[in-house]
Every structure is written in structure tokens, then in C-alpha cells.
Amino acid sequence: MARFQALVEVQLRPGISDPQGATIQRSLPALGISGVSSVRAGKAFRVELDAADEDAARSLVETLSERILANPVIESSSVSLQAL
Amino acid sequence: MALNVAVVVFPGTNCEHDVAEALEAVGARPHLAWHGEPGLGAADAVIVPGGFAHGDYLRPGAIARFSPVMSAVSDFARSGGPVVGICNGFQVLTEAHLLPGALQKNAGLSFLCQMAEVEVASDQSALTTGVAVGTRLRLPVNHFEGNYTASPEVLDQLEAQGRIVFRYVSNPNGSAHDIAGVANEAGNVVGLMPHPERASSELLGSADGLVLLRALLVATGARAAA
Numbered sequence: 001m002a003r004f005q006a007l008v009e010v011q012l013r014p015g016i017s018d019p020q021g022a023t024i025q026r027s028l029p030a031l032g033i034s035g036v037s038s039v040r041a042g043k044a045f046r047v048e049l050d051a052a053d054e055d056a057a058r059s060l061v062e063t064l065s066e067r068i069l070a071n072p073v074i075e076s077s078s079v080s081l082q083a084l
Numbered sequence: 085m086a087l088n089v090a091v092v093v094f095p096g097t098n099c100e101h102d103v104a105e106a107l108e109a110v111g112a113r114p115h116l117a118w119h120g121e122p123g124l125g126a127a128d129a130v131i132v133p134g135g136f137a138h139g140d141y142l143r144p145g146a147i148a149r150f151s152p153v154m155s156a157v158s159d160f161a162r163s164g165g166p167v168v169g170i171c172n173g174f175q176v177l178t179e180a181h182l183l184p185g186a187l188q189k190n191a192g193l194s195f196l197c198q199m200a201e202v203e204v205a206s207d208q209s210a211l212t213t214g215v216a217v218g219t220r221l222r223l224p225v226n227h228f229e230g231n232y233t234a235s236p237e238v239l240d241q242l243e244a245q246g247r248i249v250f251r252y253v254s255n256p257n258g259s260a261h262d263i264a265g266v267a268n269e270a271g272n273v274v275g276l277m278p279h280p281e282r283a284s285s286e287l288l289g290s291a292d293g294l295v296l297l298r299a300l301l302v303a304t305g306a307r308a309a310a
Contacts, residue, residue: 016233017258019193068150071143071179073186074233 001050003084004057010070010077011042045069048084057081086113087304090127092157092173094119094137094148099170099281103133106281110297119151129166129210129304130157132173134226134279144172144187144229145179154180166210166304167273171227174265174275183268183275184242185234190227191258199289200225200278201253202264209249209267211274211296213303221292223278225256230277232259232266242266250276272303 012018018040025039047064051057058081065077089112093100104114117124119137124130137148148154154176161167161182169177177183190196204212204219234242239260242248250265257277265276280293 017188017191017231019189019191019231019258023193068142068146071146071186073178073184073235074188 001052002057003048003050004054004081005084006047006049006057006061006079006081008045008047008061008065008069008077008079009042010045010065010075011040012074013076016074043069054081054083086111087128087301087308088112088126089114089129089131089304090117090124091115092117092119092124092130092132092153094135094151094176096137096139097133097135097172099134099279102279102284103131103170103281106284106293106297107131109284110294110301112297112301117153119148119153122152122156124153124156124160127160127165128308129300130160130168132157132167132169132176133281134171134173137172137176140172143175143179145175145177148176149179158182161268161273164270164272164307166300166307168211168300169273169275170279170281171225171230171277174277175229177273177275182273183266184238185232185266187227187229187277188231188233189229190231190256195228196230196256197226198224198256200256200264202250202278203253205248205251206246206267206271208246209271209274210303211265211267211276211300212249213299213306215295215299219295220253221295222283222290223280223293224282224290225278226282227257227277230257230259232261232263232277234260245269247271249274250278
């Protein structure tokens with residue numbers, strides 16, 4: 001068994017409205033920041049796990065992402081994995 | 085004979101006693117069903133009430149979906165049993181894939197706690213049996229994630245199949261198609277963001293919620309007698 005660390009990023013699918021991101025974007029001019037045309041809010045999860053190899057680790061984290069971390073109706077997820 | 089209604093309680097649920105009291109007011113016999121138990125007890129219908137199941141961690145309903153009781157709720161729903169999710173209970177039922185779509189953060193990013201007027205858009209659901217389409221009801225809403233979202237294909241399907249059960253007269257949260265509540269294809273599973281149990285007495289500003297709870301008992305009784 002080897003130990004891995006995964007970063008799972010969950011974001012709203014394109015076309016799904018994001019009132020949180022839009023509000024952040026609208027606040028930027030008040031900070032003197034200009035030129036930002038879009039902000040989309042999402043979530044990130046760091047997961048540590050033990051698995052036989054990288055494929056097994058990736059498969060487990062993808063299952064975890066699809067079954068609970070993201071709601072596939074409105075969100076998509078991406079996984080990046082590194083051995084520890 | 086009084087109908088038995090299981091009221092599901094997760095850690096963080098907070099509307100179970102209001103729901104039970106409103107059910108008693110319309111002559112049902114409610115009992116609480118703890119989320120950690122694998123069964124629902126003797127139940128003719130099930131209500132998943134509002135609150136903050138499992139602290140709303142991750143997403144509202146995301147963790148509740150995996151509670152042991154939800155297998156029993158799914159089995160009951162698939163066998164045609166009437167299941168109603170109110171507010172957080174609606175969110176739980178969408179996460180459990182018993183209802184389509186998802187509830188997103190309100191468009192205005194405000195937590196809404198106000199009276200809402202909704203119009204009954206279908207009388208083919210377990211919660212609106214015998215309630216005329218077009219009937220307007222005053223029911224309180226109390227939510228941060230009530231903005232109903234689904235793909236255009238799913239929304240078209242809901243429209244075509246008459247599965248939009250309630251629409252807001254004045255949309256408070258950005259919900260697609262002004263949706264306040266939807267049903268599954270068979271009509272026995274219904275979810276809505278407004279709280280019928282909080283409109284159970286004129287003293288509370290409205291007794292319109294009793295119309296829906298009585299309709300639920302009509303649908304439940306018809307099924308129990310069949």
C-alpha cells in the first residue's frame with residue numbers, strides 16, 4: 001500500500017447560475033480591482049488515502065467525488081493526485 | 085381509523101414537532117422515525133421535515149441521503165407510498181434521487197424568511213389530490229437554498245408531464261420556472277420549499293397548509309383502502 005494525496009475540485013457546471021461568484025465579481029470595483037470578467041465559486045477537498053497503486057487511488061477518489069463530494073445535477077469535479 | 089405518518093428525524097432536523105402537531109390537527113397519527121434506524125415503523129405515509137440535516141454540511145441533504153433510514157424511505161417511495169419532503173426534506177429527496185433537480189443558493193443570496201403565495205399547478209400529486217389547479221395558498225418559506233435548478237431537458241419534461249406541483253406567484257429565490265414544488269413521475273413523491281406545517285392556524289397568519297395535509301391524507305387513505 002502507498003499513501004496518496006488527492007485534490008478534488010468541485011465546480012458548478014457551465015450554464016448553472018452562481019449567485020455567490022457573481023456577487024464576488026460585482027464587489028471587485030469597490031476594491032479598486034478592474035478587468036475581472038467572471039468569478040465562479042466552487043469547493044476544494046484535500047483527501048489522503050492508502051491504496052495499492054495510483055490507478056486504484058484515482059478510482060477510489062473519483063468514486064468519492066461522484067457519489068458525495070459533487071452533485072452531478074449541477075456540479076462537476078476534477079481530481080489531481082500525488083503520491084506522498 | 086387514523087393514518088400513520090412517519091416523520092423522519094436527522095440530527096439537525098428542527099421541524100418534526102411542528103409537522104407532527106399539524107398532522108394531529110388534521111386527524112393523522114404521526115410518529116418520529118430516527119435516521120439511524122433502518123425502518124420507518126408502521127407508516128401509511130412519510131414526511132421528511134425541514135431543518136439542517138447533518139448540519140447542511142457539504143450541501144443540504146448530501147449526507148442525510150446516506151442515513152440508514154433513507155433506504156427504507158426509498159423502498160417505501162418505490163412501492164408507491166406517499167412521501168413528502170418539506171424544505172430541507174425536499175433537498176434530501178433530490179440528493180437521494182427520489183426527485184429530479186437540485187436546490188441552489190437563492191438568487192439574491194439572502195436567507196428568506198417570509199410568507200409566500202404559491203399556486204397549485206397540479207392536482208396529480210399525493211399532496212394536492214383534490215385541490216383545484218390554480219388554488220392560491222399562503223405558506224411561509226424559510227431557506228437559503230431554495231433556488232430550484234435542473235437541466236432544460238428535465239424542466240421541459242416536468243412541464244410536459246405536469247409534475248410541477250407548486251409555483252411561486254412572485255418568485256422570491258430565482259427558482260427555474262417559478263418552481264416551489266415538484267413531484268416524481270408517479271406523483272407519490274413530492275418536494276416543496278414552503279412549509280405547510282407552519283401555516284396550520286390562523287393564529288400563525290395562515291391555515292392554508294392544512295389544505296395540503298388533508299389532501300395528503302386523502303391520497304394516503306385511498307391507497308390504504310385499495
